[in-house]
Amino acid sequence: MIGKFFRKPEPSEGDSRVPPGQFLAKGFPVLTYGQTPQITTDDWNFRVWGLVKEKTFSWSDFVALPQQSFTKDFHCVTRWSKLDVHWTGIKVTDFMNQIEVDPNATHVMEHCYGGYTTNVTIDDLVRDENFFAYTLFGEPLPPEHGGPLRLVIPHLYAWKSAKWINGLEFLSHEELGFWERNGYHRRGEPWAEERYSS
Ligand SMILES: Nc1nc2c(c(=O)[nH]1)N[C@H]1C(S)=C(S)[C@@H](COP(=O)(O)O)O[C@H]1N2
Ligand SMILES: [Mo]
8 A cells, every 4th residue: 555654765875775566665664463562561471482492581681682773664564664763772682691591492483472483593683783672763662662671683674573472482393473473474574575385
């Protein structure tokens, strides 16, 4: 749909920034399956389990990790993209230094408050540009965008960027998350238009 909410990319943007078949969103749409969970940072925790030494982080444990700023483009498989989204948060690579992953782990299931799941390989999760975000455009991450904390994986379609994330399950094989079981691609790379499973 073009018009009120979306626009066609300019040629300069379209060439290098906007993946094939995507339009630019005006504003920042919210895309949630189901209800928005309401979690306070007092109640929040984050757990790792499976092929990893099990560990639970409180909010204060988590935000004690080094904070950094990120400016990244965001691509939803329903064909809207938003360029230059500003976030702050914690690099996935910094978080990984806090846990002990079994060398047999190859895949990860992201788990969230509310029950959403999505799967990634360890190689797609542990990249220098991936991060856990807790601010958006200088404000605390709003609940509808995943606050208090979400994952952002800029090189994949945004359904891999789990909102209200509360755990990572390390696996020795691929399992499918919510959208992946419902016809979406197991990986979801926007430049290759990996939208649906075949
Ligand atoms: N927990 C959870 N995470 C989620 C979703 C969801 O429904 N629940 N939707 C995904 C999809 S399809 C997209 S496009 C982005 C949307 O993020 P936004 O609502 O901040 O724009 O979140 C992703 N993460
Ligand atoms: Mo999406």
